[in-house]
Amino acid sequence: MAASVARVTTITARSDTSFEDAVKAGVERSAKTLRNVSGAWVKDQKVELTDGVVTSWQVVLEVTFVLED
Numbered sequence: 001m002a003a004s005v006a007r008v009t010t011i012t013a014r015s016d017t018s019f020e021d022a023v024k025a026g027v028e029r030s031a032k033t034l035r036n037v038s039g040a041w042v043k044d045q046k047v048e049l050t051d052g053v054v055t056s057w058q059v060v061l062e063v064t065f066v067l068e069d
Contacts, residue, residue, distance in 0.1 A: 006038065006066045014058045019045055022059045036066040 013026030023042060031037045044060040 004066050006064050008062050008064050009034070010043070011061050011063055012058060013061065014056050016056050019057045019059060022057050023061065026059060026061045027063065030061075030063045030065075034063065034065045035068065037063060038066055039064045 009030075011026055011030055013022045013029070015022035015025060019042075023040070027037070027040050030040070041062040041064075042059050043062050046058050047054045048056045048058065
């Protein structure tokens with residue numbers, strides 16, 4: 001069995017809809033640039049408010065991708 005090596009990179013994604021939508025957008029966008037994306041960890045979450053109403057949801061993701069030989 002061959003060993004594999006992965007790298008983790010941090011990205012931030014924002015949505016006007018929900019945390020789930022922000023995660024999905026961040027992972028899908030990462031996969032367009034990075035090859036072999038194998039997972040993501042939600043490191044942080046925050047909301048932005050305007051006059052006490054949530055206007056956007058933001059996540060910080062740690063995206064893991066496996067390095068090629």
